Amino acid sequence: MSEDILFDFLHAEIVNYCLHDNNKENDFSALEYIGFNTGYRLIERLTRDAPRFKDELETMKFICTDFWTLIYKKQVDNLRTNNHGMYVVQDKAFRFLTRISTGAKQLEHAPKFVFFTCGLVRGALTNLGINSTVTAEVQTIPACKFHIEINRN
Amino acid sequence: MSRQASRFDSKKVNAEFLTLTYGALVTQMLRDFENVEDVNKQLERIGYNMGMRLIEDFLARTSAPRCLEMRETADRIQQAFRIYLNVQPTISNWSASSDEFSLVFETNPLTEFVELPQDLTNLRYSSILSGCIRGALEMVQLDVQCWFVQDQLKGDNVTELRIKFVRRLEDAIPAGED
Amino acid sequence: MTIYHLYIFDKLGTMMYYAEWNRTKKSGVSREEEAKLTYGMLFSIKSFVSKISPHDPREGFLFYKTNRYALHYMETPSGLKFVLYTDTAALNVKELLQQLYSKIWVEYVVRDPLWSPGTPVTSELFQTKLDEFIKQSALYSIRNI
Numbered sequence: 001m002s003e004d005i006l007f008d009f010l011h012a013e014i015v016n017y018c019l020h021d022n023n024k025e026n027d028f029s030a031l032e033y034i035g036f037n038t039g040y041r042l043i044e045r046l047t048r049d050a051p052r053f054k055d056e057l058e059t060m061k062f063i064c065t066d067f068w069t070l071i072y073k074k075q076v077d078n079l080r081t082n083n084h085g086m087y088v089v090q091d092k093a094f095r096f097l098t099r100i101s102t103g104a105k106q107l108e109h110a111p112k113f114v115f116f117t118c119g120l121v122r123g124a125l126t127n128l129g130i131n132s133t134v135t136a137e138v139q140t141i142p143a144c145k146f147h148i149e150i151n152r153n
Numbered sequence: 154m155s156r157q158a159s160r161f162d163s164k165k166v167n168a169e170f171l172t173l174t175y176g177a178l179v180t181q182m183l184r185d186f187e188n189v190e191d192v193n194k195q196l197e198r199i200g201y202n203m204g205m206r207l208i209e210d211f212l213a214r215t216s217a218p219r220c221l222e223m224r225e226t227a228d229r230i231q232q233a234f235r236i237y238l239n240v241q242p243t244i245s246n247w248s249a250s251s252d253e254f255s256l257v258f259e260t261n262p263l264t265e266f267v268e269l270p271q272d273l274t275n276l277r278y279s280s281i282l283s284g285c286i287r288g289a290l291e292m293v294q295l296d297v298q299c300w301f302v303q304d305q306l307k308g309d310n311v312t313e314l315r316i317k318f319v320r321r322l323e324d325a326i327p328a329g330e331d
Numbered sequence: 332m333t334i335y336h337l338y339i340f341d342k343l344g345t346m347m348y349y350a351e352w353n354r355t356k357k358s359g360v361s362r363e364e365e366a367k368l369t370y371g372m373l374f375s376i377k378s379f380v381s382k383i384s385p386h387d388p389r390e391g392f393l394f395y396k397t398n399r400y401a402l403h404y405m406e407t408p409s410g411l412k413f414v415l416y417t418d419t420a421a422l423n424v425k426e427l428l429q430q431l432y433s434k435i436w437v438e439y440v441v442r443d444p445l446w447s448p449g450t451p452v453t454s455e456l457f458q459t460k461l462d463e464f465i466k467q468s469a470l471y472s473i474r475n476i
Binding site for chain 3: 206208209210213214216217218219220232276292293294324325326327
């Protein structure tokens with residue numbers, strides 16, 4: 001728990017640094033990149049002694065269940081796929097939104113708190129050989145849906 | 154459901170998650186600023202902001218009363234490192250007047266996967282720590298200076314953080330009183 | 332036992348939050364004025380109490396009681412001041428305030444990334460959690476006379 005609070009504060013400061021300090025209110029690229037970089041390296045450490053995943057579905061399951069639980073302290077509430085490379089992860093109490101009020105004004109700020117995670121997931125998948133696009137939507141705080149689209153060339 | 158989950162030591166993963174995220178932030182800042190000194194300042198400022206919040210969690214968690222002297226403060230800072238970063242720095246090198254001491258780290262969790270390239274020798278990679286201490290202590294009315302004396306990233310055997318008491322900040326007096 | 336109202340001030344005396352439950356009488360001055368007067372009074376009591384104390388006042392001023400109500404005071408080392416008005420029968424208020432600090436203030440104010448330190452609290456989430464916390468406490472029950 002004590003490390004969690006430290007991380008949450010760091011995350012909040014990273015958000016401020018990337019968006020406000022550089023006057024880039026709507027440019028989430030730096031935030032996404034910090035997440036990407038973290039995810040890429042973290043997954044390397046987590047999987048280096050593990051057998052390779054047998055296919056995309058197994059990789060996705062690993063990221064959306066084990067990896068998610070380790071980082072976000074809870075299991076995702078729902079994981080769905082259309083079997084055509086589109087995965088939707090639903091978290092009804094997303095870690096970085098649980099201390100924020102549910103109002104309309106707060107909802108405007110919600111995107112700030114999901115982009116690091118979009119990058120984190122994309123980075124982890126990239127390292128495991130899957131090229132993807134990750135987006136998130138917040139309709140009601142603290143719930144969040146992440147859409148992971150596998151880019152097949 | 155998962156054959157993998159039990160393999161992971163979640164405490165270790167979380168520590169690495171923090172370390173790597175911090176590393177990614179430093180990397181981003183090095184892209185944003187040409188001058189390394191600016192990166193040091195930004196990291197220090199981020200630490201300062203974190204310290205201002207972290208102190209409240211620490212006080213609530215430990216029910217610690219206000220410190221009456223620097224030796225107590227040193228013990229609390231040591232305790233905070235144990236709680237939040239799972240490391241225990243040694244308190245040493247007290248000045249004769251007991252207003253200045255060092256925290257000596259055998260290992261620094263923030264730099265576990267880091268090697269500084271030659272051109273970044275001016276980077277004070279762990280500035281977040283000094284900022285954090287400064288921010289936290291300012292909230293309990295202690296104005297301190299905090300700087301690195303030794304740094305394992307620069308080839309020293311240990312990482313040494315020096316903390317110097319400057320002054321006790323006064324409590325605010327309400328308007329109309331004196 | 333019952334709880335009337337609560338003030339939270341920061342170390343600079345800024346009113347961070349005010350809430351009331353079973354308060355039936357207003358003071359007749361504005362909320363801001365009342366807060367200022369309350370803070371000023373506490374400041375004076377605090378310095379007076381520590382000045383005239385026959386022992387080293389480690390804990391300082393904790394509460395005062397009139398024949399109709401009691402005022403309980405908790406100050407953190409960071410200068411946050413929790414001021415709770417209760418009836419005269421209220422017990423263990425110190426523990427309640429300590430809990431309020433760690434379980435509600437730290438959780439829903441300090442950890443709210445949209446709150447900036449030193450600014451008054453407007454979070455509805457905090458308001459809801461505080462209200463639940465107070466209403467679930469043993470101290471809270473409306474007294475019928």
